[in-house]
Amino acid sequence: MAAPRHVPVMLDRVVELLTPALDHEGAVLVDATLGLGGHSEAVLQRCPLARVVGIDRDPEALRRSRERLAPFGDRFTGVHAVYDEIPDALEDLGxxxxxxxLFDLGVSSMQLDLPERGFAYAVDAPLDMRMDGTTGDTAADVLNTYPAADLARxxxxxxxxxxxxxxxxxxxxxxxxEPFTTSGRLVELLYxxxxxxxxxxxGHPAKRTFQALRMEVNDELRVLERALPAAIDALEVGGRVVVESYHSLEDRMVKRAFAAATRSEVPDDLPFVPEGSEPALRxxxxxxxxxxxxxxxxxxxxxxxxxxAIERVRPPSPTRPSRPKPRGVA
Structure with a gap:
């Protein structure tokens, strides 16, 4: 099996944004979407005081990244989890x-480059699309069981x-x-x-359909909705969250989460911001x-x-929650 190519997007800019937060003894980066470890490798090379906790739901990606990052010894720890499980992973590690x-959202290069994973529409392969191939419904399950209205949505x-x-x-x-089992038949239908x-x-007429199925199979938007506040809450003062998104809905969600975290709770008509009421993040x-x-x-x-990217500049106020509670929660 050929090794998948992996070209991290905006690698230098990502490391540049993270470096100020990682330039001290005991610094820890959570690479919440580890993939093949390209971003983590660059951080470990360029930020010698930092260690990395790499999270990925894909066991194969985790295996490959562990091999790649083995030269860094105990500066790297791999965790098999979905990235909305950041609080549990950190608790387990003390x-x-x-x-x-760091979040580099969407499908990884490895998943696209391995035909048997079913993410790519250019080859005929089983309609899987699970980032963790050990659990959950496949894209074929979605196509063969969802009502037409849900598929359209x-x-x-x-x-x-x-x-x-x-x-x-x-x-x-x-x-x-006949039930759908392979990508080739779906591509033919789309044509x-x-x-x-x-x-x-x-672009390719199957691109949008395959993207939608992948996002549904892996529950990507709901996972991100839970993961963003968890990541912000986990930051120490001076810590940063950096997000790369590739879909308008993802970017909109990041924009809203960052805006809420940096919004002052002081009324707009107040002529000054009382000490201690400044936003905890910028x-x-x-x-x-x-x-x-x-x-x-x-x-x-x-x-x-x-x-x-967002940075914590103050500890959360003890008098109010660090993030808004979901609607309907008392």
């Missing part, structure tokens, strides 16, 4: 707070697919004849259903940063990246 958390919301309902109805009709003019623009990036043009040309995955 860590009360960390210096940084997923394709529309997660894939931004204009022909979501037409595709969903075609899937339901086709699966009645049949999506009108020819639409197929000629916006935005490090101005808006969302994008990859430079030369990187977008060399690495197609960099074209859609949006990078944001």
């Amino acid at each position: 860590l009360a707070a960390v210096s940084g958390v 997923i394709l529309r919301d997660y894939g931004e697919e204009k022909f979501a309902r037409r595709i969903a109805d075609a899937v339901v009709a086709e699966r009645a004849r 049949d259903v999506i009108p020819a003019p639409a197929r000629r623009t916006g 935005l490090v990036t101005r808006g969302a940063e994008q990859a430079p043009g030369d990187e977008r040309e060399e690495n197609p995955r960099a074209a859609s990246v949006r990078l944001r």
Whole structure:
């Protein structure tokens, strides 16, 4: 089996943003989406005082990254978990707070490059798409069991697919004849259903459907919704959270979480901010940063990246929760 290629997106900028938080004895970075360990390797090389806790739900990615990062010895610890389980992972390791958390969201290069994982539409392979292939429903399960309305919602919301309902109805009709098992048959259906003019623009006609199925199979948005406040809560003073997102819904969620964490609770009409009422966090990036043009040309995955970073400047106030409670919670 050939080794998957892995080109970390905006690697130098990510390390640049994390370095101020990791430049002290005992610094700990949580690489919440470890993948093949490209970002972690760069941090361990360039931030000699830091150690890395790498989290990944994919056992194969974890195995490969452990091999890659073995030369760093006990400066690297790999954890098999989903990244919304950051609090549990830190508790198990006896860590009360960390210096940084990195999220590089979406599918990893390894998962795309291994045909048997079913993430890629360019080859005919089993419709799996689970980041952790040991548990949960597959993409085939979704296609073969979801009602047409739910399939259409997923394709529309997660894939931004204009022909979501037409595709969903075609899937339901086709699966009645024979259940879906491989990606090739799904790609054929998409070519049949999506009108020819639409197929000629916006990339491969299967791209949006495959993205939507992957996000549903791995519950990506709900996991991220839980993980962001957990990461912010885990920061020590001076610690930073850095997020690379590749989907508009992901970036919107990051933007909202960072805005809420940096918002002052002092009324707008108050002429000054009383001491101790300043926000506990500040935005490090101005808006969302994008990859430079030369990187977008060399690495197609960099074209859609949006990078944001936040820093804790004060400890959370003991008189109020460090993040808003979900609606409906007393």
